[in-house]
Amino acid sequence: MPKMTSTYTALLSRWHTLSGNPFFWPVLMAAGLLFCIAASAFEILDLYLQLILIYVGINIILTVSLNLINGYMGEFSVGHAGFMAVGAYVASLITIHVIPSGAATWLFPLAILAGGLGAAIVGLLLAIPSFKTRGDYLAIVTLAFCMIVKSVLENIEAIGGPRGLLGMEKLTTLPWVFFWTALTVWVIRNLVFSNFGRGVLSIREDEIIGDLMGVNTRQVKIIAFVVSSFFAGIAGGLYAHALQFINPRMFDIIKSTDILIMVYLGGIASISGSIIGAVIFTILLEVLRPLGVWRMVLMPLMLVLLMLYRPRGIMGLMEAHPFKPLRDLVTEKRWRRKKKETGHVSL
Amino acid sequence: MSLFEIQKLTHSFAGLCAVSGFNLAVEPHELIGIIGPNGAGKTTVFNLITGVYRADEGSIKLEGKELAGKTPHAITSSGIARTFQNIRLFRELSVMDNVRIAHYGQIHYSPIEALFHTGRFYSEERRITNQSLDLLAIFNLDNLAGEKAKNLPYGLQRRLEIARALATQPKILLLDEPAAGMNPNEIIQMMEFIGWIRKTFSVTIILIEHQMRLVMGICERLVVLDFGAIIATGLPSEIQNNPKVLEAYLGEEVVQ
Numbered sequence: 001m002p003k004m005t006s007t008y009t010a011l012l013s014r015w016h017t018l019s020g021n022p023f024f025w026p027v028l029m030a031a032g033l034l035f036c037i038a039a040s041a042f043e044i045l046d047l048y049l050q051l052i053l054i055y056v057g058i059n060i061i062l063t064v065s066l067n068l069i070n071g072y073m074g075e076f077s078v079g080h081a082g083f084m085a086v087g088a089y090v091a092s093l094i095t096i097h098v099i100p101s102g103a104a105t106w107l108f109p110l111a112i113l114a115g116g117l118g119a120a121i122v123g124l125l126l127a128i129p130s131f132k133t134r135g136d137y138l139a140i141v142t143l144a145f146c147m148i149v150k151s152v153l154e155n156i157e158a159i160g161g162p163r164g165l166l167g168m169e170k171l172t173t174l175p176w177v178f179f180w181t182a183l184t185v186w187v188i189r190n191l192v193f194s195n196f197g198r199g200v201l202s203i204r205e206d207e208i209i210g211d212l213m214g215v216n217t218r219q220v221k222i223i224a225f226v227v228s229s230f231f232a233g234i235a236g237g238l239y240a241h242a243l244q245f246i247n248p249r250m251f252d253i254i255k256s257t258d259i260l261i262m263v264y265l266g267g268i269a270s271i272s273g274s275i276i277g278a279v280i281f282t283i284l285l286e287v288l289r290p291l292g293v294w295r296m297v298l299m300p301l302m303l304v305l306l307m308l309y310r311p312r313g314i315m316g317l318m319e320a321h322p323f324k325p326l327r328d329l330v331t332e333k334r335w336r337r338k339k340k341e342t343g344h345v346s347l
Numbered sequence: 348m349s350l351f352e353i354q355k356l357t358h359s360f361a362g363l364c365a366v367s368g369f370n371l372a373v374e375p376h377e378l379i380g381i382i383g384p385n386g387a388g389k390t391t392v393f394n395l396i397t398g399v400y401r402a403d404e405g406s407i408k409l410e411g412k413e414l415a416g417k418t419p420h421a422i423t424s425s426g427i428a429r430t431f432q433n434i435r436l437f438r439e440l441s442v443m444d445n446v447r448i449a450h451y452g453q454i455h456y457s458p459i460e461a462l463f464h465t466g467r468f469y470s471e472e473r474r475i476t477n478q479s480l481d482l483l484a485i486f487n488l489d490n491l492a493g494e495k496a497k498n499l500p501y502g503l504q505r506r507l508e509i510a511r512a513l514a515t516q517p518k519i520l521l522l523d524e525p526a527a528g529m530n531p532n533e534i535i536q537m538m539e540f541i542g543w544i545r546k547t548f549s550v551t552i553i554l555i556e557h558q559m560r561l562v563m564g565i566c567e568r569l570v571v572l573d574f575g576a577i578i579a580t581g582l583p584s585e586i587q588n589n590p591k592v593l594e595a596y597l598g599e600e601v602v603q
Contacts, residue, residue, distance in 0.1 A: 187462060194461030194468070195454040195475075202448045205437035211419040212397055212429065214452035214515050218418075223458060317439065331443065331476055335492040 019322035020329070029182055036174040050174050052286055054242050057177035058235045059278035061184045063262040064271055065231035068188055068224055070260070071268035072197065074204025076135060077225075078256045079126070079142030080232050082149040083119040085251035087233025088240035089159060091115030092168050095241065101169070108171045112180065112237040119233025120226050127225040131218065134207070146253055153248040164247025165240075172242035180238060184231050189271050191227065193325045200224055204269075261303055264313050271323050273315025280314075348411060350375045350551060351519055356405035358395055365391045366575045369405070373519070378545055378552045380566035380583075382559075384595055388575040389555045390432060393521050397429050398422045409518065424452040428517035430508045432524045432555075438497035442488055442507060445496050446479040449514035479514065485547070486510045502533065506540075513548055520544070522554040526561050538564050563587070571595065 018024060036053075039045045045053070062080060069077045094111040095104060130141040154162045191197055199220040202210030211217045240246045258281070266277020284302075288295040306313070349372040356369040366388045373379060381389050394400045396407055398419040407414040414422050428449075437445050454475060460468045483489040486506050491499065499507060505525065512520060526537045538561050545552050556562045562569065563583045571579040571586060573595040579586055586592055 190462050190464065191458060194458065194472075195451060195456065196458045196461060198444060198448045199451055201440060201444065202437055202451075205439060206435055208399060208419075209431075209435050209437070210448065212399070212423055213449040213511065214420050214423040215448065216418075216420050216451075327472060327476060331480065332493050334480070335443075335490060338490040341490075 016321050020326070024322060032182070033175060033178055036178040040174040051242065052282065053174055054172060054177045054238075056279055056282045057174075057181040058238050058242070059259075059262060059282050060181050060275050061231055061235040061238070062259045063266060063274040063278040064184055064188050065228045065235070066259050067263050067266075067268065067270070067274045068192070068200070068228045070263055071270065071274075072192055072200045072204060073221065073224055075221075076139040077142045077228075078139055078253065078260065079145040080228075080259045081251040081253065081255035082142075082146040083123060083229040083232035084236035084239065084255065085149050085153060085246075085248065086122050087112075087115035087119040087236030088246050088251070089115075089153065089165065089236075090118035090233070091237030092165050092240045092246060093159065095169065095171065096165075096167050104169055104171060108176070108241070111171075112176075112234055112241075115237030116230045116233040119236065120230035123226045123229025123232075124222065126229075127222045131221045131225070143253065146251075146256055150248045150252055153251075160247070162248060164245060164250075166245055168241050168244050170241065170244050172238045177238055177242075180234055184234070185271060185275070187227070188231075189323055192271070193328070196220060196223065201269075261299075265303065265306060267313030267315035267318065269317050270313075270315040270319055272320035273313055273318070276314055349373055350410060352406075352408045353396070354406045354408075356392070356395055356407065357403050358391060358400060359403060364575050366395065368576060369572075370577065371570060373551055373553065376545065376549065376551055378541075378565060378567050379554070380562040380569045381553065381555045381572060382557075382562055382569060382586075383572035387572040387595075389572055390523060391575075392572070393429055393523055393555065396422075396521065397427060420452065423515050423517075426516070426518035427521065428512035428515045428519075429521035430505075430512050430523055430525065432527055434501075434504045434508055436496040436504060436508060436511070438495070440496060441493050442483065442496055442499070443476075443479060443492040445507060445511050446482060446514045447475055449511045450475045450479065453516065482510055482514055501528065509544065513544070513550070517550060520548075520550045520552045522552060524555055524557060526556060526558045529558075531560070534558055534561050537561065541565060 066080045069075050091111045094114050099107045126145055199215040202215050203217055262277040262281045267273030351373040353371040358366045383389055395402045402415050454471050456467050456471050526534045569583055569586045571592050578591045579589045
């Protein structure tokens with residue numbers, strides 16, 4: 001047993017050195033992008049596998065962005081599917097009606113961006129009144145929002161009403177999904193490890209005290225909500241152009257629940273956890289497909305067990321080494337050394 | 348003009364008058380104690396000063412600037428910090444982050460700059476991190492910088508709370524029962540500690556306390572509250588023999 005532990009520590013320190021290297025992220029990102037381009041251009045992976053990877057990417061975007069609200073900020077929003085719907089419809093309407101089909105491939109990012117901005121504006125409009133409430137009440141407000149979006153979409157005949165929207169080209173490709181996923185993770189990660197991110201954390205821990213320590217909690221909450229809904233909109237746009245068909249029922253409370261499961265499976269307040277949660281959930285859903293109806297028994301059962309034995313999720317309140325800022329690691333080393341020197345704590 | 352002036356501060360909860368006509372003028376570097384029986388409205392005064400509650404009436408002026416009606420974070424930025432009777436730290440966050448959050452108002456980069464890791468982002472983050480570590484070192488907490496706040500023993504949590512309040516660079520520090528739950532020995536230590544803070548950080552301190560030993564030992568001036576109104580002010584020695592104060596604490600019959 002001691003031998004195994006030493007192998008583990010050796011591997012761990014190897015991993016830390018590797019991920020501390022300044023070239024770690026650029027190389028990883030370049031390799032990932034190259035792989036994605038190659039996979040879609042030369043069909044290294046068959047289309048089914050590509051589609052699964054696309055879903056993984058979209059789910060990572062959704063999970064990481066929702067984690068900003070539900071994990072880092074400690075609020076409970078269940079309206080993520082609503083923002084996704086706004087993004088999906090805005091982006092789809094733009095690619096169908098505005099962008100000429102010849103230029104669609106190149107103007108696709110702009111359509112996605114417009115979807116994100118649409119969701120962000122709706123997020124802002126929702127955030128201003130609803131953040132006077134907290135906890136359970138915010139959950140109810142966002143739940144209501146989710147229902148409103150669905151019924152509004154169902155009642156506008158011009159965009160298909162309950163039948164939904166058809167006619168988008170299949171513009172969501174693996175490289176694009178990779179790009180948007182990386183962008184989301186990068187943005188959320190840099191925001192979380194900044195002054196703004198510490199403000200977000202203070203709201204989770206104790207909002208009144210955060211305010212008393214100088215954090216403009218209202219502003220921080222609104223920014224966090226807008227950023228979160230922006231990326232939900234991005235994910236919605238990508239989703240619509242991967243499926244080439246959307247209808248309002250896709251974005252009901254069940255979809256929000258799926259995202260919540262991924263957040264709490266992976267772990268609150270953790271970017272690496274969100275990625276792990278989204279990957280496990282998406283892949284498991286596909287792997288268990290042969291089980292048919294039983295899949296929907298097994299997944300909730302897994303969630304129940306998780307809540308019993310690891311209530312904070314796989315990576316709850318922890319962060320994988322490559323995501324931590326270098327400065328914090330240096331400081332950590334400093335206090336660990338100091339702690340060793342002092343030995344014990346004196347009052 | 349005094350550094351800090353409160354005039355006719357009044358607040359009531361649904362008709363129950365918690366504070367009425369509270370006046371106080373504080374000179375720089377003073378150490379003032381607010382005492383009074385349970386429920387006299389002492390903590391309410393602190394909550395009014397820091398903007399947790401909005402005063403029904405009255406004005407609170409720091410260096411001539413009106414604070415009443417401002418939001419808590421604006422009041423903190425203008426130079427007032429406080430601690431709490433029941434310790435309220437960011438429990439799940441590290442000791443380091445507890446102090447770093449208190450620097451929030453002093454950091455001047457936007458979230459956009461945080462995104463792109465501009466030069467200002469790095470220099471500000473380095474400055475804040477080093478400042479926080481230095482502050483923790485002064486309080487002998489730097490060896491615990493990475494520990495979660497909830498894992499600290501009680502006495503150190505109190506100390507961290509004071510450190511966190513000082514990180515906002517206040518002109519006035521409000522201490523709400525700093526010696527709550529301490530034994531006589533620790534109270535003496537706390538007395539020395541508070542005096543030392545006043546000198547080292549050159550702050551003005553207003554403290555609420557139940558422990559008469561602590562208040563009489565270090566405060567230069569006392570304000571006695573009962574049922575939301577000031578019943579006496581003066582030097583500790585004067586207060587000790589004031590019949591009104593004795594009555595409030597011990598009851599009418601005993602005094603007669």
